[in-house]
Amino acid sequence: MRELINKDECWCGSGKKYKECHFTIDEKLSKMEGEGLIAPPREIIKTSEQIEGIRKSSQVTKKVLDMVAERIRAGITTDEINTLVHEYTLELGGIPATLNYRGYPKSVCVSINEVVCHGIPDERVLKEGDIVNVDVTTIYKGYYGDSSRMFIIGKASEKAIRLVETAKECLYAGINVVKPFATFGDIGHAIQTHAEEKGYSVVREYGGHGIGIQFHEEPFVDHCAEPHTGMIMIPGMTFTIEPMINEGTYRCKVLRDGWTAVTADGKLTAQWEHTVLVTEEGVEILTA
Template sequence: MRRINRNDDCWCGSGKKYKKCHMEQDETLRKLGNELGMKIPRDIIKTPEQIEGIRKSGEITRGIFDLVEANIKVGMTTDEINTLVHEYTINHDAIPAPLNYGGFPKSVCTSINDVVCHGIPSDRKLEEGDIINVDVTSILGGYFSDSSRMYIIGEAKKEAVELVEAAKEALQVGMDVVKPYAFVGDIGEAIQTYAESKGYSVVYEYGGHGIGVKFHEDPYIAHVGKKGEGMILLPGMVFTIEPMLNQGRPETRILKDDWTAVTRDGKLSAQWEHTIVVTEDGYEILT
């Protein structure tokens, strides 16, 4: 990589001079890298144009969730949810990223009760008291945005409602520690500490991930961990946080469809997710 002079255009594509844009940050990264004995990558930092593209994609994803919320009900099949998601996405000039990704056969993931993630829509009808995670990833103009929400069908048991609420709070707890020069491990420790204080376990076999110009990029975001460990967080990094909380044990198993992950003990699981970007003083939710 060639050395950039202070009066050159910044490498990020902002159109600003390097000295007025990323020069100070790069100098900080070099110092931090020397102190930590590691090279801190900058190639995963998104440009302002890329962040805006992801933000616009996120608007599609949010619209899908609002549509699902207005229609989801007892007796609805998860295939009908898939149809809602697919048609809304296509009608807004976007592409449903899950469709045919690695052979996944549908446009959205629908994970009910003990399904942790990657549930495949089917003719399964929603029943009173079910909890369901709907996981949406949209591609608009080549930019990806990924998010998921929980929905409670009718009147659910108190323990199910409390799990859903705790999973949502765990996401917020994880996001709240995101800031420049924090670490991925800070996110994991915050989520794990909160979840375990509520009596839940955190799934460690799946995590969040970088996203933007690809479905899955660096960094990997573990939802368990230790403060000060893992990759350093930098302004312009875009990734998902998506903690999965289980009532019982954290372990999962994969069903014969090679996609659906369920809790090993058959107990309930819940998950919420956002795509976020690290800003100069914290974070911004893009979904």
């Protein structure tokens, strides 16, 4: 049990007495830890003020992706998408989080066809039939919001469309199991089960992550896992779910630029992403 006297103020900063706030949650966490599960570190549980900040940043990210949806087309370069994202993010009062993050040179990731993630914008022109992931992360007044969407350029093949649709279904399969006292293994199991039932594989090398005060926080959100394993979810946790679903093998390789990850077999891949909040009742999609 947490080392607090029931009449003391709660450790979360709510101003409430511990007995009236996190006492019941901590009691249940202690019992679940006895089953081999992991209680979340207190420092990743967000306050109501922090949640509101993350919510606002997530909505800026949503607006940027809405703008991309209106502008993306055959004939545009990925560098032009980068410029659009950069300028509109600044116009909305945000900062592109990826720019100069650990040396990443651009304000957005644009990943085409066989590119799993972290595609660096350049002079490549989008063409009819491409499937494209645009991944936007925004810093707004010190808080982070992260989301990505797939875009189909013109008329794509049936197999490409089916992959894109399945990847979105996998995202929501993961989101739908988020609730207090579920585990992160439940998320990965739901995603993996749905993808493999449809004949696809799930990337292991990359996953979702805690977010809000920093770009990447605990926990790592594995998209392949056993149910009822790993860290326990409680209200106030914010993280991304972002399954990368491959047409062929789940294996990836990183190109010489040190960022661009592609499928090892050159086959298609698709990804959708949201930032979510664990609420008292279940889940809120902050980037919806």
